[in-house]
Amino acid sequence: MLLTGCGGVQSSLAPKGPAAAEIAHISWIMFVGAALILLLVMVLALYAMYRAPDKRVPVAANKLIVAGGVAFPAITLTALLVYGVWSMGALRGDPQPELTIDVTGNQWWWEVQYQRDVPSAGFTTANEIRIPVGVQVQLRLHSNDVIHSFWVPNLAGKMDAMPGRVNSLVIQADNEGVFRGQCAEFCGAQHARMAFFVIAQPRDEFDAWMAQQRAPAAAPTSELGRRGLEIFRNNRCMECHAVRGADGIAVKTRPGPDLTHIASRTHIAGGTLKNSRDNLKRLIADSQGVKPGSHMPSFPDLSADELEALAAYLEGSP
Ligand code: HEC
Ligand SMILES: [Cu+2]
Missing domain, CATH: 2.60.40.420 (Cupredoxins -  blue copper proteins)
Incomplete structure (x- = not known):
């Protein structure tokens, strides 16, 4: 369990850019600060429990409450707030995006x-x-x-x-x-x-x-690809998906992902599947099995050949 947190994949404790580095910095300061305060409280608790009563140093209760319960949290939390607000400013900074x-x-x-x-x-x-x-x-x-x-x-x-x-x-x-x-x-x-x-x-x-990416999708060159485009046109795919170049419309908003150069993407369906021919076929045939409730309908009636042609067309390869 502990080791799984150390890979650095999708971890804010493994910053790879300036904003994330700032956030990781704040996290460590808070973590170390909280650990020190916990240690102090535990030492005091153990002292109160185990020190022989006649050897304890007496402290007046209201002094302890004012110092440890009011002054100390007020000072540390104010310092943390000032530091946090200052870092937020540094995070926002004055971006000059390219x-x-x-x-x-x-x-x-x-x-x-x-x-x-x-x-x-x-x-x-x-x-x-x-x-x-x-x-x-x-x-x-x-x-x-x-x-x-x-x-x-x-x-x-x-x-x-x-x-x-x-x-x-x-x-x-x-x-x-x-x-x-x-x-x-x-x-x-x-x-x-x-x-x-x-x-x-x-x-x-x-x-x-x-x-x-800017170039429109090339027209399919293979027999299989041409068949795939035909199946794509005949199965409502274009109601939801744009393929620039295939339908003569440059950019038009449709409810599903633009599929123009889908072959160049590493994953499909929001990181759910690696992008491969088998996974493309699987997603098209059984979208509701892969991602139940998603707005992509399953196409269980497409034959294996039709799925192969569709995937070949989308991949832009024979
Ligand atoms: C009613 C709208 C709709 C229809 C019709 C539709 N799709 Fe989809 N499709 C979607 C949506 C929405 C997604 C995104 C699903 C998700 O990841 O949540 C999607 C995702 C996909 C993806 C994965 C894209 C990616 O980058 O993740 C492929 C490939 C795909 N559809 C192919 C097809 C094909 C081929 C057809 C026709 C046989 C088709 N779709 C018909 C709505 C539709
Ligand atoms: Cu969400």
Whole structure:
């Protein structure tokens, strides 16, 4: 049990960016301070219990109460409050974000929009936020339904995503890495399967990824892929999913994740499954088994061949 806490994955005690480092610092100060005070109280309790009565040093009760019960907590808590407020200021600081990303909570997945204000250059992905290493990135947090909370413990504190309001959170990763995050506010049946990944990459890799995402999906070249696109068109998939390039509509909001370059994502269904052909087929056929209650219907009537074609089309490979 104790050792599972030491891996550093999704742990605020393993900070990988300045905001998280500040939070970890406060946590340690509070932990050590509380441990010292507990030690003091225990020593006093043991003294009172076991010291021979005739050898005890008498202290007047009201003196003890005024010193230990009023003055001491007032001083320590005030100091902690001042330090906490000061750190909050340092956390907010004066961000100079190089990049702004719109992240929208949905029951139960995250929509991620790059350059939302410039539709011709923008693109949309899901449950995966790529950022360049070492720069401040501003996230504008929205919600389409209920209150969610965006939390990547290795990089920053929690921030609510609320309907009708835009909250801002600045994240920065000091090094390359993949940081798991999760919705941190109970938001319904599949709240626990609403994870996401922040992937910090060197600038050139990030720019290459941006360019690749910006391009529309290529038309399928294989027979299987073409069949997959046809099945995709004929099964209501497009009512909920956009694939830029497949339907002639550049950017349009649909209730489900944008599937344009889904092959490039590491996971599907809010971190529930690794992204593989088998898992794509499994999710499409049995979404309600994988994520019961989710807004993606199961398609149990698709044959194994049809599922294979659909997955091949979505992966953009034969
Ligand atoms: C009624 C709307 C709706 C329809 C119709 C629909 N989907 Fe979905 N789909 C969703 C939603 C919502 C999600 C997100 C589920 C979640 O993770 O909670 C999703 C998730 C997915 C994902 C995983 C995407 C990711 O990045 O996590 C794939 C792949 C997918 N759908 C494929 C399909 C295919 C193929 C069809 C047609 C056979 C289809 N969907 C029909 C709503 C729909
Ligand atoms: Cu949630």
